Amino acid sequence: MSWSDLPLRKLVTGVAVAALALTAGCAESQREENDSAEGTGGDTGGTFVFAASSDPATLDPSFASDGETFRVARQMFEGLVGTKPGTAEPAPLLAKSWESSEDGLSYTFELEDGVTFHDGTDFNADAVCANFERWYNRTGLAQSENLSYYYRSLFRGFEQNEGEGLGEPLYKSCEPEDEDTVTINLNRPFAGFVAAMSLPAFSMQSPTAIEKYKGDDIGGTADDPRFSEYASAHPTGTGPFKFGSWERGQQVTLEPYEEYWGDKAKLDKVIVKTISDGTARRQALQNGEIDGYDLVAPADVAGLESEGFQIEQRKPFNILYLGMNQAHPALQDPRVRQAIAHAIDKEALVSGTLPEGTEPATQFMPDTVTGYAEDVPTYEYDPEKAKALLAEAGFPTLEIPFQYPTGVSRPYMPSPEDTFKNISAQLSEVGITVKPEGLKWSPDYLDRIQGTADHGLHLLGWTGDYNDPDNFVGVFFGKPSNEWGFNDPALFEALEDARGLPTVDEQVPAYESINKQIMTMLPGVPLASPVPSLAFAEGVKGYQPSPVQDEVWNSVTVEDEG
Template sequence: MLPSSRKRVLAGIAAVAISALALTACSSQRGGDDETDAATDVDSTFVFAASSDPANLDPAFAQDGETFRVSRQIFEGLVGTVPGTADPAPLLAEDWESAPDGMSHTFTLKEGVTFHDGTPFNAEAVCFNFERWYNWTGLAATEALSYYYGKLFRGYVETPDTAVYKSCTPDGDYSVTIELNQPFAGFIPALSLPAFAMQSPSALEEYAADEIGGTAEAPALSEYGQGHPTGTGPFAFEEWSPGEQLTLTYNEDYWGDKGQIDEIIFRVIDDPTARRQALESGSIDGYDLVGPADSAALEEAGYNMVSRPPFTILYLAFNQAVAELQDIKVREALSYAIDKDALISQVLPEGTQKATQFMPDSVNGWNADVTTYEYDPQKAKDLLAEAGYDESNPLTLDFNYPVNVSRPYMPDPEQIFTVLSSQLNEVGVVTNPITDAWNPDYLDKITGTANHGIHLLGWTGDYNDTDNFVGVFFGGESAEWGFNNPELFAALSQARGVSSLDEQTALYEDINEQVAEFIPGVPLAHPAPTLAFAPRVESFPASPVNDEVFNEIVLTE
């Protein structure tokens, strides 16, 4: 039978979604009756402004929101999410049963589903995908590419001692059992990630999906990843002109409701002002990551606004590969130098919440009594002096941030940098700004190399599990953070394998305190991302984890 979620339901999120988001769709599943399939007299082309190109059309080799937005239209996983929340729900798996020890999970699959190339979705296809991920080697098995698999499944065929995955066995055509080498309490909700979507085995093989060239710093996309993504979703790939737009068309063989949209165009507009102007001119139907200054004006002008409930974290990270940042007094000083309230009021959207730890308070294990470093510039100066820095010998740090991009947790990186660097300068820290384009340069530099200093990054939660926040950030050695903390790594490894929610809660509360005392960075805020739509968009399936599939959009003209 379908298990209940391990996590408490995001009741607060759901309540906000129901009461405040007038545009949120109410359908509880993607398939169902045919009411939305009825012909309606609307423009069936929907144009959405993306802030950047997708990094890769193969979601297994991606980790960014723009890639996943496109992927959710093309691909589906075994598990989806309950609308308005981050909790797991059936998708390509109609239900599942997990063993009491969490070491095996049996899925009953939806029947009659085909991939876009006409091949069947069945148990063999599921096992092909799981075996594909596990058997990656070389460049494919690096953090720069298979980020999510490496973080959550902890190992590949060449590192079986650490790997979570053990085997996949078909039990007929429409039942499959996944066995694990070690408990992973977040296994079921993790499968809702686009990185673990089901892809056509035939297309993956035909277009050499795993033949990745280049280097970890500059990987070259496979033929599949450039132009042949093949899933089971409501929309199929049509064409991609990088830097301009990507086009999807409706999958006539889709198993679920059609909806009103026959064609989606993701138009790349990296400048926030240009996105707003495109909406006002009528050349697009909607866009994400609306700037705080634009929201009120657009709403007053009659555009439909949707704010997602905050399920994000924006942080300033300290790369401890930099010698100066290995001194905890320096990290503590930098923490006291940051005025989070000023940052939020000056440049972050309405509804943003101040962060005290690296996950929002709706996630299990959030610690109300965690150690905090409230804004205290004099204390920051005193700590820097204790560490050996003063006006004659100032602490000088590279400050990396991306340009020409907006993220749900970071709507305007340039403005955020300006505020934070000014606050650091006030306590005597000299910052050298270093900028890179978001995709692929910035992400590759931050997550794949040690060549960076303090830097801006963040996260939109993928599903309701504590490990998806602190476990992803601090579960093992990472090029982003540059530290080795075996005690923290071991604590996170233990917590992710505990099946009892009560036991997990206490463990994660302790872990959040451990992180706070170690000071790997400054958790800044939980921004509330806002979308804007043309008046013809009556309903949009807003999701705290961006699980928004466009066949659920309702149009009036």
């Protein structure tokens, strides 16, 4: 999820995660009460006001790919699979267990019983099939990457393909075995199927409400299903909170669902307020206007802590990197790319611009992801070696464009301007002069880096959707792209082969080898996996941070400090 607001950036999403052949889920539901660093709080309830960085794109998560839509959706909707608290690992949710066939073509889910949607209708095997068939049968605009990004990326096609880049669908059929048992059949193996079901885009929604409020209608006043009556005013899931109201551009209000099947919400009300500016979010917390917010600027952490606010940190599941576009003549030379890598003091970069607890990176994935290699080629900080490599390549001095985003804060890049300044200063010490170009994040920066070859060095990164090596290196390097400007058929083939391996045991050495191959070729410099920070008022209890932002607020309470 994530460059968050940029489905354009996700070029290839993979299919390899953990092979789950004949493996049943047995963990406790993620929705059960979890302890946080502050404990679980009491039964004080209250209203929880959380500041988001942008408005949701829609309240129908199947038509979304951005983090702020998913933040709200996770309170109202649930999927068959969730994640283990505080991790990116799959865990039971609406499905209490599952089992796959030996050939990997069928997955049978045992469902929780007694679950109802917010409209009072039953969640059962028929409802599961209705959701899968809804995604599979989309036509026209609804098939576009902008609307069905995750389904296109993971399921690869629809019953009737109408767009470019679509092929044989992964999905084949859905069979209700009985009311609480359902089997999903695939046309080919997909080792990441279960883990992918934890994505909010695959949440279970009420078929009755979708039909009643025309959730799939296109035409007339609702020419985009993201703005249908259903998606705007009647989103209906099974989660601990139900929809209250949506004042576009201002806030979403949620209320507890009293018939929730799991641990019921302790809060009386949730308000997710849109405050786009990071400084304004901090000031709103300090002024008592909100109870918490995400994407805390590193420079603000110490000050907020000294004022008595709580800082919670997510385990990093991201990567920040310096990209090097090989369409630029100088960057085609591996010695120049190596020189740039040797010129960067990652320790200084981390301590000067990134959150406390952040560790420098050696490769293009966090160390918690399958296939992380301990012995990839590394490029230690060595300015003299950088100068020697530049001279050897015929560039004793070098001027190169350096694009960076402005007016944005991402989990992997909380302060891009500061990061740019730090790296630029380090490059200048070895004879590299950068031509700076700050661009507005969306659409200017993303369009330039991803849509054209007109760039040199650039800052970007990625937050993983779920624990899948292809969700990192496959996204970056799975095929030729404008961002990187190289064509390496051997690397592309290795990634494609690894994506289709049936077991984790086979995937691990394959991805370890790929990570070594990438760092030998050195398309960019992996910088760090920053620790994203959240800030809360003193009275907030029971918030459980998640590396993939699977944060559900049924255990949260807000105590009156007055």
